[in-house]
Structures are given as structure tokens and as C-alpha cells.
Amino acid sequence: xxxxxGIISLPSSHESINDYFYEQGWTDGLPIIPPTxxxxxxxxxxxxxxxxxxxxxxxxxxxxxxxxxxxxxxxMAGCRAEHFPVLLAAIKAITQPDFNLYAIQATTxxxxxxxxxxxxxxxxxxxNSSSGVFGPGAISNAVIGRAMRLILFNIGGGYPGVxxxxxxxxxxxxxxxxxxxxLLNPWDPIHVDFxxxxxxxxxxxxxxxxxxxxxxxxxxxxxxxxTIVSGAMAVxxxxxxxxxxxxxxxxxxxxxxxxxxxxxxxxxxxxWLMEHxxxxxxxxxxxxxxxxxxxxxxxxxxxxxxxxDLIVGVTGxxxxxxxxxxxxxxxxxSVTEKII
Amino acid sequence: xxxxxxxxVRLADSESKTLGMEGLPIAIGKHPFGGxxxxxxxxxxxxxxDQIIRGWTSL
Numbered sequence: 409x410x411x412x413x414g415i416i417s418l419p420s421s422h423e424s425i426n427d428y429f430y431e432q433g434w435t436d437g438l439p440i441i442p443p444t445x446x447x448x449x450x451x452x453x454x455x456x457x458x459x460x461x462x463x464x465x466x467x468x469x470x471x472x473x474x475x476x477x478x479x480x481x482x483x484m485a486g487c488r489a490e491h492f493p494v495l496l497a498a499i500k501a502i503t504q505p506d507f508n509l510y511a512i513q514a515t516t517x518x519x520x521x522x523x524x525x526x527x528x529x530x531x532x533x534x535x536n537s538s539s540g541v542f543g544p545g546a547i548s549n550a551v552i553g554r555a556m557r558l559i560l561f562n563i564g565g566g567y568p569g570v571x572x573x574x575x576x577x578x579x580x581x582x583x584x585x586x587x588x589x590x591l592l593n594p595w596d597p598i599h600v601d602f603x604x605x606x607x608x609x610x611x612x613x614x615x616x617x618x619x620x621x622x623x624x625x626x627x628x629x630x631x632x633x634x635t636i637v638s639g640a641m642a643v644x645x646x647x648x649x650x651x652x653x654x655x656x657x658x659x660x661x662x663x664x665x666x667x668x669x670x671x672x673x674x675x676x677x678x679x680w681l682m683e684h685x686x687x688x689x690x691x692x693x694x695x696x697x698x699x700x701x702x703x704x705x706x707x708x709x710x711x712x713x714x715x716x717d718l719i720v721g722v723t724g725x726x727x728x729x730x731x732x733x734x735x736x737x738x739x740x741x742s743v744t745e746k747i748i
Numbered sequence: 749x750x751x752x753x754x755x756x757v758r759l760a761d762s763e764s765k766t767l768g769m770e771g772l773p774i775a776i777g778k779h780p781f782g783g784x785x786x787x788x789x790x791x792x793x794x795x796x797x798d799q800i801i802r803g804w805t806s807l
Contacts, residue, residue, distance in 0.1 A: 468759060469766040514759060565766070570758045 412445050429484075434562055436554065436582060440484040451479040454489035455496065463496065464503030467510035469565030473499050477563050478555075485555035486547070490533060493747050494552050494611055498523055499559065501613040501743040508740045512615040513566040516573050517647055519736045520580030521556055522616040522656070524721065526599035527609030529747050530587040537587030539725030542619055553583030580618040586723055592661035593722035594668035601674070601719075602744040609747040614656055614719070615740045617646070619731035624663065627728075630670035633663050634677065638685040640732050641711045647737035649687055650700040652713050654742055656733040657681070660724040674720045681718060685711040749803045751796050755779040773803035 418425050426439045434440075441447070452459045452475055459476040466473050475496075482495055502509050502521060512519055525535050536546035544550065565571040574581070590597045599610035622640045627633035637657065648655050657677070659667065667677060686708035689697065697704050712718045719742060724730075752760045752774050764772040775796045784792070 468763050470763075471766070565762055570762060573756060573759060 415445065418442075433567060434558075435484070436557055436561065438554075438582075440558075441486055443480040443483040447483045448476065448479045451482055451487070451489050451492050452476060455492055457496075463499045466503070466513075466560065466564030466566075468514050468571045469563075471563040471565065473503070473559065473563050478559060481558040481562055482551075482555045485558050486551035487555050491548060491552050491555070493609075494523070494525065494529065494533070495555055495559075497611045497745040497747040498552075498556060498613055501611060501745040502556075504743045506741040507613065507615070507743050508736075509564075511739060512736055513560060513564055513571060514573055515736060516575045517736055518574050518576055518578035518581075518617055519615040520578055520584040520618070521560070522580070522614045522733065523553065523556065523585040524598055524612040524614070524723075525552075525585065525587045525609070525747075526590065526597045526612070527604075527747070528607065529609035530590070535585070535587035537589040537591075537723050539727075541586045541589075541723050541725070542584075542731070549585045549587070550583050553585035556585070557581055557583065578618050580616065584616070586658075588721045589661055589723045589725075592664070594664055595674040595720075595722075598719060598721045599744055604744065604746060610744050611747055612719075612742055612744040614654070614733070614742040615736040616656060616733040617735070619658070619733050622663075622730040622732055623728065624730075625728040627663075627666065630667040630672045630677075631680070633667055634680050634684065637730065637732070638681055641681065641685040642687045642708075643711075644687060644691045644696075646711075646734035648711060648734050649692075649709065650696070651737035651739065652717065653735055653738035653740065654717050654719060655711065655735055656719045656721070656742075657730070658721050658723045658733065659730045660727060661722055662726065662728055663730045664722045675715065677720055678712065678715055678718050682710055682712045682714070687711060749773045749775065749800060751775045751777065751800075753777055753779040753781050773799075773806070775799035775803060 418428050425442050429435050429440055457475045461475045463473045478495055533548040535548045560566040588597050598612055600606055604610050622637055624633050624636040688708050754776050757776060760774050777792045777795050
């Protein structure tokens, strides 16, 4: 018999339960699944950890992310036991020092936590990696991404205007979880780039803005498509224009196929964009250049400053669209963790 | 003791409490701190100096 602490008894109506959770500030504004002991226990019992095992501490309030607390938020978001291993790996990833979660949570920048899922678990959970991948419709994408946000709220204290000071916020803060379209990826998938085996399942977390669309319906060669990509990336306004750091290029399968057919490897794509995704100095102000770089640079500012500054992957369905995702900038780094 | 913009006081209060430092004296200045000129920085620092002296001498 499990002894549960802090059990709340509420009227059983859906409305009463949700009203209570709204009033406590425990939700993202959408209705939740009540985290009843049986639902929470079913998730906890599916994993190898004790309910009090601490997975990490979530800033800015530095709440301990115990397995039980993560499970409660997972239930609230609509997760079931099969989704839990992804969350366990993702929590481990976001609490790594390189990720800099305190800054990600408290910043005025509108970054969400993008989770990219690779490996067999993608198919096992029917995680969408095709048409509408960033949008609604796929249960696993929706509930895993939502659970992450509720964890950041309820364990970390990242409430808008309190622990999350994002000036405008972002729709990516509701749910931001995708699969990579490995089937139509002409190159190695992202988790293999980061040292994992293709047959491993893994989650990569990145503090990203919402995706910026890259439309190119006329490019017939790698260089033509990458010319449009470079134009979309060479912008001021993004944190990366000032502080550098990683960004993410997620090519649609049709763009990726055309680029690869021209003999471009993924590293060729990165090198090409290092040379061509250049922000003209006239797009900056003099004061911004002096503040950010200490002096006026001699030439345009590269959006991709070195080979590790661009994550390249493939996602989405039919059509001539790709996306570029700027990030919080040079003081955060993506983390990839194996899903066990 | 720390300094903080008036728009970030809730974050500072919440964090000091969760880190076991409830009641930490906080010197508060008018937001924003970024993108201000030297005269504004000087005025802001004067506001902080007074609060810091009060904070330290009241401990």
C-alpha cells in the first residue's frame, strides 16, 4: 500500500477540478487530466526509479524534479506510461549545466524547449515527423511537449511574469516536441551526429524560438536552396546575431533530397552556410555592434561561426518548406540524452 | 544583498525564498537597466547606493 502525501479531495466534476487547478496556477490555461493517485502510480511503476528519486533541480525556484512530481505533471498533460521514458531523458538533458536552464527559464527572450526525438521510440510512440510536425494533431508530440512546460511551471516556478520573464512569450512554450523524419533523411540523423547509435532512441533539447519558415519552390540545386536558406538565417533580431551559439536548420525532406542529390554532405551544408549566411553590417546599428562585439567588425557577421554552431536535421512532409530555429544564443548548448 | 529592476522583483523574491534566503534585502531600481545612457546609469546607481547603505546598516 503506497502512502500518498498531499492528496487533495475535490468535487468530482471536470469543471470543479479544472477550476481548482487554474486557481492554484498549476496549468498552462488548458484543461488538465486530474493526477489521481492511480494514474500517477501507473506511470511511476512503469519506470525503474523510486518515486522520490531526484532527476534534477529545476530553476528558477530550484524545485527537485522527483520521479513522482514529474509523473504528476505528465498525467496532467495527458501522458501515459509509454511517454514517461522520453520525459525522464529530457529532464536529465535540461538539467545539464551546458543547457543553462536558469537563463532559459527566466530570460526575456521567447525560447521554448524544443525536443527532437530520434530512434525507434519515434515509431513506437507514433511521434509525428511528417506533415504538420510542429503543429497540432499528434498525441505524443502534444502531450510530451506539454508535460515539459508543466514541469517547468510547477517544479521550476517558470510562470509568466514571475519566473519566466519572456517579454512576449511564444506558442512554442505550450508544446514543442517533434520527431526527425529519419525515413526521408539522406544523411545521419541528429542523435548519430551527437555520438549515439542509429538504433538508440534519444532526445535532443534545444532552447529555441518558434520555427521560422523557409519557402523555396524554385530551387533545383543545393546552392539555389541554400541561397534562400542563408537569406532566412542572416537576420538581426535573433539572439544569435549578437551572441552566436547554436541554431537549428530543419530541412523539409524535399529540400534535403535536392541538396543531397548534389553530393552535399551535412557538413558541406554547414560549411556553405558558414560562408554565405552573413549578416550585412548595415543591418546592425553602430551602438549594437560596439556593445556586442567591442568594435566594428571588418566584414559581415556570420550567423554560423563554426561547425558546431548549426544542427542540421530533416523533418516534415511533402512540400518545399524548411525551417530555421534561432536559439537563446551563445550561453546555451543543446544536450542529447539516450532514452532508456 | 542584491540589486534588481522593479519588473523583476517577483522573480527575485521567489528565488530568494526557495534558496532559503527569504527576506534578502533587495535594492530596487526602475526598469529597464539595458539600453540606457550614462546619465541614467548614474542616476540609477545613486538610487542603489542609498538602498544598499540602508540594507547593510539595518542587518
